[in-house]
Amino acid sequence: MLDVTNLFCQRGERVLFANVSFSLATGGCLHVRGSNGSGKTSLLRLLVGLAPLENNETGNAPAAIHWRGRSLRDSAMREELIYLGHHAAVNGDLTALENLQFANAQDGVPLASRDALAALQRMGLGGREDLPVRVLSAGQRRRVLLARLLTKRAALWVLDEAFTALDVAAVKLLGELLDEHLSAGGLAVLTSHQALPVVNVQVLEL
Amino acid sequence: MPTATALLITAQRDLLLAMRRKSDVLVSLFFFVIVVSLFPLGIGPEPLLLKKIAPGVLMVAALLSTLLGLPRMFAADYADGTLEQLALSPLPFGLLVSGKILAHWLVCGLPLVLLAPVLGLQFGLDGESLPMLMLALLIATPLLSLIGSIGAALTLGVRGGGALLALLILPLYVPTLIFASGAVEAQMVGMSTSGYLSLLAAMLALAVFFAPWATSAALKIALE
Numbered sequence A: 001m002l003d004v005t006n007l008f009c010q011r012g013e014r015v016l017f018a019n020v021s022f023s024l025a026t027g028g029c030l031h032v033r034g035s036n037g038s039g040k041t042s043l044l045r046l047l048v049g050l051a052p053l054e055n056n057e058t059g060n061a062p063a064a065i066h067w068r069g070r071s072l073r074d075s076a077m078r079e080e081l082i083y084l085g086h087h088a089a090v091n092g093d094l095t096a097l098e099n100l101q102f103a104n105a106q107d108g109v110p111l112a113s114r115d116a117l118a119a120l121q122r123m124g125l126g127g128r129e130d131l132p133v134r135v136l137s138a139g140q141r142r143r144v145l146l147a148r149l150l151t152k153r154a155a156l157w158v159l160d161e162a163f164t165a166l167d168v169a170a171v172k173l174l175g176e177l178l179d180e181h182l183s184a185g186g187l188a189v190l191t192s193h194q195a196l197p198v199v200n201v202q203v204l205e206l
Numbered sequence B: 001m002p003t004a005t006a007l008l009i010t011a012q013r014d015l016l017l018a019m020r021r022k023s024d025v026l027v028s029l030f031f032f033v034i035v036v037s038l039f040p041l042g043i044g045p046e047p048l049l050l051k052k053i054a055p056g057v058l059m060v061a062a063l064l065s066t067l068l069g070l071p072r073m074f075a076a077d078y079a080d081g082t083l084e085q086l087a088l089s090p091l092p093f094g095l096l097v098s099g100k101i102l103a104h105w106l107v108c109g110l111p112l113v114l115l116a117p118v119l120g121l122q123f124g125l126d127g128e129s130l131p132m133l134m135l136a137l138l139i140a141t142p143l144l145s146l147i148g149s150i151g152a153a154l155t156l157g158v159r160g161g162g163a164l165l166a167l168l169i170l171p172l173y174v175p176t177l178i179f180a181s182g183a184v185e186a187q188m189v190g191m192s193t194s195g196y197l198s199l200l201a202a203m204l205a206l207a208v209f210f211a212p213w214a215t216s217a218a219l220k221i222a223l224e
Helices: A040-048 A076-079 A095-106 A115-120 A138-151 A168-182 B002-022 B022-043 B047-069 B072-080 B084-085 B091-124 B129-154 B160-189 B193-221
Strands: A001-012 A014-024 A028-031 A064-067 A079-082 A156-159 A187-191 A201-205
Touching: A001 A040, A014 A028, A014 A040, A014 A201, A028 A040, A040 A079, A040 A156, A040 A187, A076 A079, A079 A138, A095 A115, A095 A138, A095 B002, A095 B084, A115 A138, A115 B084, A138 A168, A168 A187, B002 B022, B002 B091, B022 B047, B022 B091, B047 B129, B047 B160, B072 B084, B072 B091, B072 B129, B072 B193, B084 B091, B084 B193, B091 B129, B091 B193, B129 B160, B129 B193, B160 B193
Parallel strands: A028 A187, A028 A201, A079 A156, A156 A187
Antiparallel strands: A001 A014, A001 A064
């Protein structure tokens, strides 16, 4: 159970959002929607801990993010969390395989090349795993990043604009991955301008 | 997984990247060689004067060539989002950052130590001063990478960050410059060098502990 209370975000004088609270039960998926610049990315960054929690000055309860009874800011919780942001987070001079293996090593779970190859294969990058990522297209780069969803066994997925740059087949594939993840009891929070190819979605309008 | 491997993960990756982009590495090495070689050409064949300025010239050139590689330490990872992922890693962020600093030293610092004796010959340094030059550089170059990493992190994402980085970091390099060239000068005139080397080593010990910590704090601010 993920419990989020009273998130507040201010950029300069402008309050992007205040009193954002939601809770997600096991197997739940939250779709964060809003127009451009409404603070979707800021919300996700607050959630995963890339930005510090701020408090609204109206005397509400302080902002808090709890999951399984612990604060999501505990570094031990990060093993259970995966955040894929706007950026492809892959280095153009490394191959898809090297990028994936490095990403996993940095998550503390070293990955055998066999498993990494299998994940890349599933993401439709079979035969391209030894090419430097800079020669791949934007969509293929996103696929390299998304392969981490397969290799890092995280219970909470936080995906920012996950469907950007993906072709029809990849959108379908990501939908399948989400379905598998949710039916296995995982949680997902994502932003997207499209309708999600998943059933049982909770919507948060910013 | 033992935490020390966190350091190796980023170090290994950055070394691999340096292998892929050899030109970046070679540019700062050639810069060092050329800057040092310009002095004998400009000053002319005056052995005594050249010998006297050698330690200072070599140290200043080492310092400037380290500076050339600094903006690259975090810039690419910041731009492509890798730094965000590192900050969210369950492994200690400070150690991951230390790995990057280690890689920077191996790529931009260690080659200078190995090249220095060859360049020292141009200035007529004798057989006893050359090993001292290498030793002083061996302690000074990691110090330069460590202090530099703080500046690189602080100027991350700032427009015109390269020039700002130089302004910020060069004054902090002054003690290293003084003690490292002081050690070589002392050796040349036959005085004891242990004081200079101890001070350098003490600064290195402090920097190994505090610089990654300061750098990670600055990186976290840049990521917000």
